[in-house]
Amino acid sequence: MDVKTLYTNHFDEAKRLNRTNASKVEFLTTLHVLDDYLEKGMNILEVGAGTGAYSLELARRGYSVTALELVPRNLATLKEAITPNMNIDPVLGDALDLSAFNDECFDIVLNLGPLYHLPEEEDRVRAIRESMRVLKPGGVAFFAYINNDMVFVTEALMYTPEFLNGDPEKYYDPATFKVVDKPFTVLRVEYVRKLMAKLGLPMVRHVATDGYAELLEKQINTLDEDCFKEWFR
Numbered sequence: 001m002d003v004k005t006l007y008t009n010h011f012d013e014a015k016r017l018n019r020t021n022a023s024k025v026e027f028l029t030t031l032h033v034l035d036d037y038l039e040k041g042m043n044i045l046e047v048g049a050g051t052g053a054y055s056l057e058l059a060r061r062g063y064s065v066t067a068l069e070l071v072p073r074n075l076a077t078l079k080e081a082i083t084p085n086m087n088i089d090p091v092l093g094d095a096l097d098l099s100a101f102n103d104e105c106f107d108i109v110l111n112l113g114p115l116y117h118l119p120e121e122e123d124r125v126r127a128i129r130e131s132m133r134v135l136k137p138g139g140v141a142f143f144a145y146i147n148n149d150m151v152f153v154t155e156a157l158m159y160t161p162e163f164l165n166g167d168p169e170k171y172y173d174p175a176t177f178k179v180v181d182k183p184f185t186v187l188r189v190e191y192v193r194k195l196m197a198k199l200g201l202p203m204v205r206h207v208a209t210d211g212y213a214e215l216l217e218k219q220i221n222t223l224d225e226d227c228f229k230e231w232f233r
Contacts, residue, residue: 022220025213045106048113052078059086098130112144148186
């Protein structure tokens, strides 16, 4: 299934990061880490902005944001949420081709979704290199990916009772534990580390933005707001 079909007909991206307290953990953690690198007046590019959760929040905080998104439906939702006080430029485009932007023109580049949908390494490399090309010297790029090992855990314990039968065509390769890339691409932690090293990119931080939130969703969502804030902290 191609990305546009997935997010147009089957998946509501607008609800992914704000449905419940448990689903907010990724969003809150990402912003918590990003806060360490934000400075007044920064120019930010979000590649694969989805419906704009991060781009809109950063624009509300006064940053200049370019939000590039592949799926027209997602971009339309993002545009509807823009208010007059936001300095945000919504752009329809592809993470594999950022030729609309000059070299070294953004202080921060957020690439928080494209690697979810690139099963071929050559496309992953291309997307990473394009994001790095438009990043200013000394800038910071954020790349999110879906952790293969956590998918193994959640599929085995939450979603697919037959998952541990180990069908390599449907679920995972029993020899390597690699989960089948459908409809999302999942990557091993060690693979990502090696890929970034091969591309000559020093990893500043490596963060589990969800932690155990998906696995403990029911328990987290029973917490009152004060307890949730303390648990998250």
